[in-house]
Every structure is written in structure tokens, then in C-alpha cells.
Amino acid sequence: MHWESAAVSWREALTAYQAIDDWEGQGRARLGLADVLARLGRKTEAENNLFYMTGQGAFSRLLRARAHYQLALLAAEKDREQAGRWLAEARQLCAPDCAHVSSFDNLEARLSAARADWGMVERLTTGVLARHEVVAAERSHALRLLAETQFERGELVTARASIIQALTLDRELAEPEWLLEDYTLLGRIAAAIGDGVEQKDAAARIASLCRGAKLAGCGR
Amino acid sequence: MALKLLKETDPRFQWLGWRVVVFGVTILLTLSGLAAVIAFKQGLFVSKTRLHFLADHGAGLLPGMQVRFSGFRIGVVDKVELTEQAKVQVDLLVESRYMKWIKADSTAQLLQEGLMGDYYIEMMGGSPAQQPLKAGGKVNFAPAHSLADVAYDLRSRALPILDSFQITMDYINDPKGDVRQSVANVKQLTAELQQTRARMDALLVRLDSTAGTVNARLPRILDRTASSLASVESAVRDASAVASMVRGAVEESVPRLPSIVRNSDDLVRDSRDTLQGVRRSWPLNTMLTPQSLEPPLPESRR
Numbered sequence: 292m293h294w295e296s297a298a299v300s301w302r303e304a305l306t307a308y309q310a311i312d313d314w315e316g317q318g319r320a321r322l323g324l325a326d327v328l329a330r331l332g333r334k335t336e337a338e339n340n341l342f343y344m345t346g347q348g349a350f351s352r353l354l355r356a357r358a359h360y361q362l363a364l365l366a367a368e369k370d371r372e373q374a375g376r377w378l379a380e381a382r383q384l385c386a387p388d389c390a391h392v393s394s395f396d397n398l399e400a401r402l403s404a405a406r407a408d409w410g411m412v413e414r415l416t417t418g419v420l421a422r423h424e425v426v427a428a429e430r431s432h433a434l435r436l437l438a439e440t441q442f443e444r445g446e447l448v449t450a451r452a453s454i455i456q457a458l459t460l461d462r463e464l465a466e467p468e469w470l471l472e473d474y475t476l477l478g479r480i481a482a483a484i485g486d487g488v489e490q491k492d493a494a495a496r497i498a499s500l501c502r503g504a505k506l507a508g509c510g511r
Numbered sequence: 512m513a514l515k516l517l518k519e520t521d522p523r524f525q526w527l528g529w530r531v532v533v534f535g536v537t538i539l540l541t542l543s544g545l546a547a548v549i550a551f552k553q554g555l556f557v558s559k560t561r562l563h564f565l566a567d568h569g570a571g572l573l574p575g576m577q578v579r580f581s582g583f584r585i586g587v588v589d590k591v592e593l594t595e596q597a598k599v600q601v602d603l604l605v606e607s608r609y610m611k612w613i614k615a616d617s618t619a620q621l622l623q624e625g626l627m628g629d630y631y632i633e634m635m636g637g638s639p640a641q642q643p644l645k646a647g648g649k650v651n652f653a654p655a656h657s658l659a660d661v662a663y664d665l666r667s668r669a670l671p672i673l674d675s676f677q678i679t680m681d682y683i684n685d686p687k688g689d690v691r692q693s694v695a696n697v698k699q700l701t702a703e704l705q706q707t708r709a710r711m712d713a714l715l716v717r718l719d720s721t722a723g724t725v726n727a728r729l730p731r732i733l734d735r736t737a738s739s740l741a742s743v744e745s746a747v748r749d750a751s752a753v754a755s756m757v758r759g760a761v762e763e764s765v766p767r768l769p770s771i772v773r774n775s776d777d778l779v780r781d782s783r784d785t786l787q788g789v790r791r792s793w794p795l796n797t798m799l800t801p802q803s804l805e806p807p808l809p810e811s812r813r
Contacts, residue, residue: 301806323806329813357808364813397811428810435812469812 298327318344318354325361334365341365345380356384360391363398371402378402393419393429400436409440416440431460435473442480451480467504471497475508559586559604562644564619564652569599571621571630578603578619578632585609588632601652603632613650614641620653 301324308316321340328337344350344358363377382395389395400415419425419433438453454477461469478493501509550556566572569591578586586605594600605613614637622633634650644650683690 319806326806326809329809361809364809364811391808394808394811401811428812432810432812 294327294331298324298331301327314349315351315354318350318358322354322357322361325358329361329365338362338365352384356381356389357391359384360395360398367398367402371405375399375402393422393425393433397429397432397436400433404436404439407443409443412436412440427460428464428466431457431464431469434460435469435476438476438480442476442483447480447484451477451484454480467500468506468508471500471506471508474500554587554606558607560607560610560646561589562603562605562613562646562648562650564601564603564650565594566599566601566621566652566654568654569593571623572599572601573630576629576631578605578634580609580612580634582633585612585634601632603650605634611643612637613644613648614638615644615648616641616651617644618651618653 301320305317305320305324308314308320321344325337325340328334328340341358341362344355345362347355350358359377359381363374363381366374366377378395378398382389382392385391385395396415396419400412400419403409403411403415416433416437419429420437425433434453434457438450438457441447441450441453454473458470458473458477461473474493474496478490478497481487481489481493497509500506572588572591574588574591576588577584578588586603586609588601589604590600590602592600603619613634617637618635620633620635621630623630682688685691
């Protein structure tokens with residue numbers, strides 16, 4: 292319900308900015324609206340708002356870069372190649388002093404992980420983790436991707452350490468879906484190590500999370 | 512016959528002619544001595560050097576005026592005359608013993624003692640490195656500012672300020688003006704902030720009750736997980752995560768958009784006037800920083 296209210300507010304802002312011919316404001320309002328629509332599951336509407344921005348030169352390069360990035364996020368699940376193209380355009384528009392490079396790197400690492408290109412994932416995530424100004428959400432995402440890479444390579448001890456670090460951050464961020472992903476990976480690592488207690492603990496936590504929040508990953 | 516009788520008989524009139532002559536000479540000598548003393552005091556017997564300067568106007572410049580240096584009398588104005596170029600040439604006689612202070616870049620300024628006192632020439636400046644001015648030399652001249660000049664200058668400076676102040680006051684007091692409208696907008700903003708505060712308080716009360724529920728459930732969680740210290744720690748962390756999640760929901764429920772943007776109808780109607788008014792209105796233009804409507808960057812994990 293809160294997201295519906297937020298969508299209404301962003302739409303009002305968009306209308307107000309259109310009325311005063313403020314394109315920067317319109318761009319920001321469209322980005323915010325697209326984000327909220329994506330959270331509500333109305334991805335087509337979100338994409339339409341973002342598509343409009345990609346073809347409109349009145350928006351600044353930075354706003355268009357963000358539009359491309361959000362399009363890449365929307366396409367990440369269903370069309371990874373298209374997502375990669377959107378992301379490449381976002382990087383080009385955001386260069387040279389891009390403040391969102393960590394988010395871009397993590398998204399590229401996520402796409403690379405889907406292709407099982409673990410070398411690329413490791414290079415990108417270690418780059419993100421080496422930066423000091425990275426926000427907690429991106430740091431935890433990089434740690435989770437790195438843990439997955441290490442797990443796939445059989446580096447179970449380091450993978451466990453990485454996912455524990457990611458879990459520490461995600462508990463602070465309190466995002467149920469991210470906690471579910473973390474505990475799922477921790478359970479797999481614990482199973483590979485042969486730590487039945489930790490595996491059982493992770494399963495219990497996943498069950499608890501699924502009872503507390505309606506998550507798409509709970510049915511898997 | 513009668514005078515002859517007196518002259519011959521009254522002893523007071525004996526030698527009367529001589530007595531008159533002696534008295535007259537004595538008076539004459541006394542007056543001459545007095546004149547000499549005055550002349551000496553006035554510097555008539557002191558060696559003097561002639562200097563001159565040119566002025567545009569002769570007002571206040573008179574022969575006999577004092578020439579001063581650092582407030583001490585060092586000479587007099589000897590002659591004031593109009594030149595062929597319609598300038599006023601003023602000749603000064605400066606005592607030679609003071610000429611060491613008068614340099615080529617010295618300036619003569621016409622000053623007045625007090626508001627109603629006599630005018631005099633004040634010699635000023637003079638770089639120590641410069642040579643003393645020679646006889647017949649020319650010094651620079653700076654005319655005095657009369658009371659009328661000062662008043663005129665003051666008037667010419669003050670009038671624009673007063674006019675500007677009047678315009679500003681009219682602008683501020685205009686009920687339909689930008690400032691009044693800006694203040695009204697700020698009042699409206701404040702009222703809305705109070706409403707938001709009230710909503711926040713209500714939501715925080717709900718948060719407290721939620722936290723109370725969490726606290727009530729925590730002992731049961733602890734009972735179930737009392738077997739290991741690590742589990743207890745995890746349970747506490749989970750409770751913290753729940754509280755954080757509830758807090759996040761509360762924060763999200765508060766409209767993030769500035770109220771001025773949410774009230775789009777009013778904004779559209781008055782947007783240009785209001786924005787321009789606030790931009791121009793001091794001190795509002797320094798107090799009201801523009802509110803940024805920056806959408807959050809979605810995390811790469813969404």
C-alpha cells in the first residue's frame with residue numbers, strides 16, 4: 292500500500308514538473324516512479340517510463356544513464372543479453388566520473404554469474420569491495436556474489452566467511468529476500484562442508500523468513 | 512597780552528615747547544618699537560621662500576592667510592590673482608627654515624578651522640626621499656570641501672538608498688507581492704510539517720507497540736534457543752532485524768516528496784511567480800535551500 296502511495300506521489304511530481312517545463316525534475320520523477328512500479332510488479336509500465344527517457348535528449352546524460360541502468364535491472368531476469376546492452380550504454384553515459392559504478396559492476400557481476408563466468412564475477416566484486424565509499428547494500432551484494440563464486444570453485448571455507456559477512460550486512464538492511472538468498476547459499480555451503488548443525492539452522496531460518504514474509508523464493 | 516602775561520608769570524608753562532617735543536618723540540619711539548616687535552612676531556624679518564600653486568576657484572583664498580604645516584604657522588599667502596587661463600594663482604611665502612619639509616610632491620589643501628572658522632592653507636605629504644622644493648616652485652593644491660559640498664555629496668549618496676529602501680518596503684508590504692506569498696507558502700509548509708510530525712508520532716506509537724510485541728516474543732525465542740549461546744545471539748540479531756524492517760516500513764509510509772511538490776495544483780498555478788519571488792527575496796533566498804527530489808538508486812540486487 293505504501294508503494295501505491297509512493298507511485299501516486301511520483302506521478303504528481305512528474306505532472307508538476309511537466310507543467311513548469313523542468314526536464315531534470317521530470318527525469319528524476321520518472322526514475323522514482325519506475326523504481327516504485329518495478330517494486331509493485333508493474334514492470335511494463337516501469338519500462339515505458341524509462342524507454343521514454345532513453346530516446347529524449349532533453350534529459351541529462353546522468354539521468355539517461357540511470358534510466359539505462361534501471362532498464363538493465365528490469366531485463367536482468369528475462370533477457371540477460373539485452374540487460375548487458377542497457378548496462379553498457381549506462382556505463383558509457385555515466386563516464387567518466389560515475390558515482391554509480393559499484394552498482395553497475397555488481398549488476399554486471401550478477402549477469403556474469405548467470406552465465407557462470409566466475410572469473411568475471413570475482414574481478415568485478417573484488418573491485419567493488421576494494422572501494423571505500425560503497426553503500427552497505429552494494430557491499431553485501433558483492434560479498435554474496437563472491438561467496439557464490441568461491442562456492443562454485445570449491446573454496447568452501449572462504450565462501451562461508453564471505454556469506455557470513457554478507458549476512459551481517461543484510462540483517463542490518465533487513466531485506467527478507469536478500470536474507471533468504473543468503474541463508475539458502477549458507478545452507479548449500481554447510482551441506483557441502485558437512486556441517487549438519489549449520490545446515491539445519493539455515494533451514495530453520497529460511498522457514499522462519501518464509502512464514503514472516505511472502506517471498507518468491509520460498510516455494511523453490 | 513594776556514598770554515604773554517601767563518607765560519611770564521606761571522611756572523607750569525615754562526619750557527612748554529620743549530616739553531611737547533620730548534613727549535611727541537617719546538610716543539613716536541614707543542609706537543615704532545611696538546611696530547617693530549609686531550613685525551618681528553609676524554615674521555617680517557625672517558627669510559622667506561616664495562612658492563605658488565594654481566587653483567580652479569578662488570573662494571576662500573585671500574592674501575594674508577596663514578600657511579601651516581602640521582598645524583604650525585610656517586608662512587602666509589602673499590598674493591592671489593587670476594591668470595590668463597582663468598585659473599587662480601596663489602603665491603605663498605614660506606619661512607626658509609621650514610622649506611626642508613616642503614617636497615616636490617607636497618600638497619597644499621585649503622582647510623577651515625571648525626565649521627565657521629577662518630580658512631588656512633595646510634601643507635601636507637611630502638616623501639622623505641624627495642628633495643625640498645626650490646624657491647618659485649609649484650605645489651599641488653587640493654580644494655577644501657565646503658559644508659555645502661559635503662551635504663550635497665551626502666544627499667547624492669543617501670537618496671538612492673532611501674529610494675531603494677522605499678521600493679523594498681513597498682515590495683515587502685504588497686499583499687499580492689512575492690514576499691507575502693512566500694511567507695504564506697512557508698506558513699503552509701510549516702503547517703504541513705506539523706501534520707507530518709503528528710503522523711510520524713502516531714506511526715512511532717505503532718512502532719513502539721510492535722517493538723513491545725517483539726520483546727514479548729523474545730523470551731519464548733530465547734527459551735527455544737537457550738541451548739547455545741550462539742543461538743541466543745542470533746535470536747537477538749533477528750529481533751533487531753525485525754525492528755529494523757518495521758522501522759523501514761514506517762519510514763516508507765511517510766511521503767518522501769516535498770509537500771510543495773505534492774500540492775501540484777497550487778504549484779502549477781503560482782509556480783513561476785513563487786519561484787522567482789523566493790529567488791529574489793532576501794533573506795528568504797538565503798534561508799530557503801531548494802529541496803532536492805532525488806529518487807533512490809535501485810540496488811543492483813533488485
